[in-house]
Amino acid sequence: MPKAPAASRVFTTLSGVPVQPVYGSEDLADLDAARDLGAPGEFPYTRGIHRDMYQGRLWTMRQFSGYATPEETNRRYHYLLEQGQTGLSVAFDLPTLMGYDSDHPFSEGEVGKCGVAICSLEDMEILFRGIPLGEVSVSMTINSPAAVLWAMYLAVAEQQGVAWSRLSGTIQNDILKEYIAQKEYIFPPRPSMRLVTDTIEFGARHTPRFNPISISGYHIREAGSTAVQELAFTLRDGVEYVEWALERGLAIDEFAPRLSFFFNAHNDFFEEIAKYRAARKLWAYLMRDRFGAKNERSLKLRFHSQTAGCSLTWQQPYNNVVRTAIQALAAVLGGTQSLHTNSLDEAYALPGEHAVTIALRTQQVMAYETDVTAAPDPLGGSYFLERLTLDSEAAARDYIRRIDEMGGMIPAIEQGFPQSEIASASYQYQRAVESGEKVIVGVNAYQAADEPIELLQIDQSAQDQQTRKLAALRARRDAGRVRRALDELQRAAEGTENTMPHILEAVRAYATLGEICDALRAVFGTYQETSHI
Amino acid sequence: MDRRIRVLVAKPGLDGHDRGAKVIARALRDAGMEVIYTGLRQTPEMIVNAALQEDVQVIGLSILSGAHNTIVPRVLDLLRQNQMEDVKLVVGGIIPDEDAAELKRRGVAAVFQPGASLESVVEFIRAAAG
Numbered sequence: 001m002p003k004a005p006a007a008s009r010v011f012t013t014l015s016g017v018p019v020q021p022v023y024g025s026e027d028l029a030d031l032d033a034a035r036d037l038g039a040p041g042e043f044p045y046t047r048g049i050h051r052d053m054y055q056g057r058l059w060t061m062r063q064f065s066g067y068a069t070p071e072e073t074n075r076r077y078h079y080l081l082e083q084g085q086t087g088l089s090v091a092f093d094l095p096t097l098m099g100y101d102s103d104h105p106f107s108e109g110e111v112g113k114c115g116v117a118i119c120s121l122e123d124m125e126i127l128f129r130g131i132p133l134g135e136v137s138v139s140m141t142i143n144s145p146a147a148v149l150w151a152m153y154l155a156v157a158e159q160q161g162v163a164w165s166r167l168s169g170t171i172q173n174d175i176l177k178e179y180i181a182q183k184e185y186i187f188p189p190r191p192s193m194r195l196v197t198d199t200i201e202f203g204a205r206h207t208p209r210f211n212p213i214s215i216s217g218y219h220i221r222e223a224g225s226t227a228v229q230e231l232a233f234t235l236r237d238g239v240e241y242v243e244w245a246l247e248r249g250l251a252i253d254e255f256a257p258r259l260s261f262f263f264n265a266h267n268d269f270f271e272e273i274a275k276y277r278a279a280r281k282l283w284a285y286l287m288r289d290r291f292g293a294k295n296e297r298s299l300k301l302r303f304h305s306q307t308a309g310c311s312l313t314w315q316q317p318y319n320n321v322v323r324t325a326i327q328a329l330a331a332v333l334g335g336t337q338s339l340h341t342n343s344l345d346e347a348y349a350l351p352g353e354h355a356v357t358i359a360l361r362t363q364q365v366m367a368y369e370t371d372v373t374a375a376p377d378p379l380g381g382s383y384f385l386e387r388l389t390l391d392s393e394a395a396a397r398d399y400i401r402r403i404d405e406m407g408g409m410i411p412a413i414e415q416g417f418p419q420s421e422i423a424s425a426s427y428q429y430q431r432a433v434e435s436g437e438k439v440i441v442g443v444n445a446y447q448a449a450d451e452p453i454e455l456l457q458i459d460q461s462a463q464d465q466q467t468r469k470l471a472a473l474r475a476r477r478d479a480g481r482v483r484r485a486l487d488e489l490q491r492a493a494e495g496t497e498n499t500m501p502h503i504l505e506a507v508r509a510y511a512t513l514g515e516i517c518d519a520l521r522a523v524f525g526t527y528q529e530t531s532h533i
Numbered sequence: 534m535d536r537r538i539r540v541l542v543a544k545p546g547l548d549g550h551d552r553g554a555k556v557i558a559r560a561l562r563d564a565g566m567e568v569i570y571t572g573l574r575q576t577p578e579m580i581v582n583a584a585l586q587e588d589v590q591v592i593g594l595s596i597l598s599g600a601h602n603t604i605v606p607r608v609l610d611l612l613r614q615n616q617m618e619d620v621k622l623v624v625g626g627i628i629p630d631e632d633a634a635e636l637k638r639r640g641v642a643a644v645f646q647p648g649a650s651l652e653s654v655v656e657f658i659r660a661a662a663g
Contacts, residue, residue, distance in 0.1 A: 094547035094598055109603025110547055183549025183573055224552045310552075314647035347647055348627065349599070423555050430556045434651050443648045455629065458599065531551075531572035533542075533558040 014268035014438075015226030016428070017391065023383035031386055036281065040376035044284035046277045046389065048335040049300040053376030054367075060338035061363045062139060064306065066091035066116035067350045068462040070126040073116040077131060079353065083360055087169075087338060088131070089139040091115035091350075092149070097184045099145040099517030102466030112462030114350070115141075119470055120512045124152035125159065134162040138169040139214070139304070139338075144186040146173035147199050147500060148516050151507040154207075170211035170260055170304070173199055176237040176409055177216050179529070180418045181223035186517060189410045191524035195499065197244045202500040204255045211260040213241060214304060220418075221264035222310045224426020227275045228392055230264060232399030233409075233418050235282055239400070240409040242291055252291045256298035265331040265339075266308040267323065273379060274388035276303070276334030282393055305331035306340040312347040316442035317453050320344040325362050332372055333379055339363060345453055352456040416532055423533070470512065477510040485509045486519045493523040538662040539589040543571040543580045545608070546600045553625060554595035560651040561593075561658065577607040584612075584620055590662040591642075596626040601636065609640045621661045625649070 011019040020027070031037075038044055041051030050056060063085055066073045077088055092115040095107035101119045102111045111117050118124055128138075133156065142149045150171045157167055175192040178185045185192065196213065203212035217234035225233070238259065245255050263279065266272055283301035287293040307327040312320045321344050328341050341359040343351030351359070366372060379385050406412045413419070432438040439445045485506040492502045499520075506516050542558045544551055551573060562568045569587050571580065584592050596604060605624055612620055624636060625645040633644040643657050 094600075098547050100547075106547060109600035110598060113599035114548075178549070183551060184547075185549075222552070223550075224556075348629065423559075426552050427556055427559050430560075430651060440648075444650075529572065531570055533555050533562065533568065533570045 013227070013271040013388075014266060015228060015271060015425075017228075017271070017388075023387055025383065027383055027387050031390065036390065037380065043288075043299065044281040045300055046281040047377035047380050049280065049302060050376065053335065054332075054373035055376075058367050058373065059332065059336050060087040060137065061085050061360060061367075062087040062089045062304070062338045062340055063356055063360055064089040064091050064141065064340045065351075065356070066093075067456065068112035068116065068458050069465050070116055070118060070123045072462075074127055074129050074131075076353070077127075080356070080360070081131070081136070083357060084364065085360055087137045087139065089340065090127070090141065092140075092142055093117045094184075096149075096513060097142065097144070099148075099186050099513060099521075101470055101512050101514035102463055103470050104514055107463070111466055112458050117462060117466050118149065118152070118513065119466060120473055120510050121152050121155050121507050122469065122473055122510065124149075124156050128156050128160075132162070133157045133160055134166045139172075140170070141172045143172055143175055143178050143182075143184060144192065145513060145517055146171045147195050147503050148507065148513055150199060150212075151500065151503045154504065155507050164207050164210075166209070167207055168209040170214045171199070172216060172262070173213040174216045174237065174262075176240060176413070177219050177234070179413045179527075180220055180233060180237075181225070181422060182219040183529070185527050187520065187524040188527045189413060193240075193244050193410070195520075196241065197248050198498045198500050200241070200245050200255050201248055201250060201498055203258060204250060208258075211258050212255075214260045214262045215241065216262040218262050218264045218306055220422065221266060221308065223422050224310075224429060225422040226425050227266065227268065227271050228395040229399070229418070229421055229425060231275050231279055231282075231392060232396035234261065234263070235279065235286065235396065236400050236403045236409055238283065239286060239290070243408070246291070252287070252293045253295035253298050256287060256291070256293055257295060261301055261303035263303050263305050263331075264308050265305045265327040265336075267311050267327060269326060269330050270385055270388055271392075272327070272330040273334040274385055274392045276305075276331070276336070277377075277385075277389045278392040278396060279303070280335070281389075282396060302337045304338040304340070305334075305336040307331070307342045309342055309346055312342060312344075313440060313443050314347040315450055316448060317344050317347065318451070319442055320347065321358060321362065324359060325366070328362060328366060329372065332366060335377060345455060348453070349455045350458070352454055354454070416530065420532055473510060473512070481509040482506070482511045482515070486511055486515060489516065490519045490523055493520055538566040538591065538659065539569070539587060540566050540591045540593060540658060540662075541569050541571065541580070541584050541587055541589045542593045542595070543575050543583070544573045544595050545575050545577065545580060545604045546596060546598055547574060548596070548598040548600075549573055550597050551595070553597070554593075557593060557595065557625060557651070557654060560655060564655045564659070566658070577604060577611055580608055581611040581615060581617070585615060585617065589620065591621045591623060591658050593658075594622070594624045594626075596624060596628070599627070601626065601628055602632060605636050605641060606639060621658075623654075623658065623661070625654070
């Protein structure tokens with residue numbers, strides 16, 4: 001019989017915060033219910049942003065999805081919508097994320113591998129063929145070239161005859177967390193922030209139901225941060241975006257209601273729920289006290305969540321269904337507005353159809369069979385959870401103060417502060433796994449021979465197809481119009497006006513993503529981080 | 534000779550997920566090796582040049598994006614062209630079994646898949662460079 005790991009250990013949360021043997025009312029002596037909790041739907045929204053929460057409306061079930069060509073991904077979208085998914089979420093491939101066309105030498109071997117390849121408006125038209133953009137909300141995980149992909153999306157809506165005012169969805173557009181964690185950046189921080197601010201301003205004027213940004217802790221956590229670091233760096237990123245938009249001359253309540261957030265749902269069930277509750281509370285106070293927001297919608301932190309990809313194991317992959325279900329439950333008990341559940345095969349590859357269906361069914365079982373949706377914030381009042389919520393908030397405030405003292409998030413990034421905090425946390429965690437102090441079932445305990453699973457294969461044909469389409473597009477389009485649009489965009493980028501109208505014109509002329517990003521690279525330059533280990 | 538083992542840890546391709554590369558780099562350093570980390574988005578040419586300049590015995594590539602079948606053979610070709618066959622190439626990341634077997638057949642010394650222990654990586658490199 002395999003030996004079970006010892007249970008007599010000092011308990012800590014996944015993030016290493018010590019946990020007491022038992023919690024009681026004496027642990028909440030500093031809790032002031034009016035100041036710290038409020039009722040669900042009331043300031044400071046610790047207990048949720050709606051009075052009736054899921055009784056009124058379930059969260060949006062939104063599986064992040066994209067692979068190979070736009071034609072193949074479009075088929076997957078139709079499949080997911082037929083299976084009862086209620087929103088779409090686009091995953092782009094690495095060349096698209098980095099602003100390169102599929103036929104660029106850097107794209108060799110990467111086209112369609114981590115998401116769908118989108119090179120021009122033509123690809124975006126194919127991606128949403130037969131999908132009514134006035135009815136389905138669409139989230140797009142795109143950051144450095146977000147303005148370009150969003151312009152393509154807006155142009156497809158025009159073609160479908162859908163007014164921009166009816167569009168709902170989100171572009172991730174959170175460049176700060178790219179420098180901090182995921183590292184898919186093109187331009188240096190300041191011109192990148194200018195592009196983000198251009199989209200926030202454009203959105204405030206033209207797309208009242210669209211979120212121009214999703215301020216993301218997900219990738220910070222995946223890079224190995226603790227829950228508190230995820231919380232703190234994400235909210236401090238939010239502060240940075242607000243300050244840039246105010247500097248642009250926007251009024252806080254003009255744009256703040258459309259700021260949205262994105263958090264990880266990791267393994268430590270209570271720590272995660274505390275994180276979401278603390279996030280809502282912190283944001284409400286920051287918006288009211290630091291920025292003077294008056295509109296209630298500016299104060300409410302709305303968030304998407306995704307279960308933790310980094311928690312999935314290659315060994316015994318079916319166990320991943322269980323991990324994902326528990327993580328998803330934390331997100332729901334924490335009051336998420338939308339949710340992606342990972343598929344069991346995602347430690348290996350992008351999800352296959354069978355695996356993604358189980359992941360979606362996990363959400364449907366939770367939503368319709370378990371009644372966890374019956375009451376808002378059902379764990380509110382738990383001694384342990386309230387203590388964790390207060391402690392998460394205090395630790396996050398401390399980080400936020402330190403970053404304020406550094407002069408904001410951009411100087412902090414330039415000094416490598418969040419990056420090195422995360423790298424240290426991830427190394428400590430790996431050491432704990434290595435020593436057996438942290439148990440990962442199937443990896444460092446209860447090992448067994450692996451059962452092979454069926455995987456989605458993406459071959460070279462995606463790159464070949466994309467390259468052929470690009471050649472035909474370049475031959476067919478009005479080259480003069482493309483040149484003029486790119487020149488105009490470059491001129492706008494050199495000045496201070498909003499670049500969005502010029503990006504839209506370039507997109508409508510079928511300038512490619514790579515061409516548009518090249519025009520911007522010529523003005524802004526590119527960014528290279530100094531790496532520390 | 535008591536020269537310390539020198540390892541180049543490199544992140545090729547467009548992917549920016551550097552958690553694994555950084556953890557491995559720290560673990561090798563803590564095990565007493567000299568570690569040079571290239572940073573992100575290195576081409577095969579840049580990696581082999583750095584290996585030559587830094588006079589390393591081992592190159593570790595971290596690839597999670599699925600581009601390994603394009604990138605790794607190029608690094609192997611460049612090592613051969615530069616008469617650097619004595620430099621051991623190890624690869625870590627999301628590498629399916631059949632691809633791992635093929636890469637090893639072509640000359641990769643070891644492939645470390647998700648869940649591999651830090652200790653196994655350290656031990657392999659110590660033996661390979663010794």
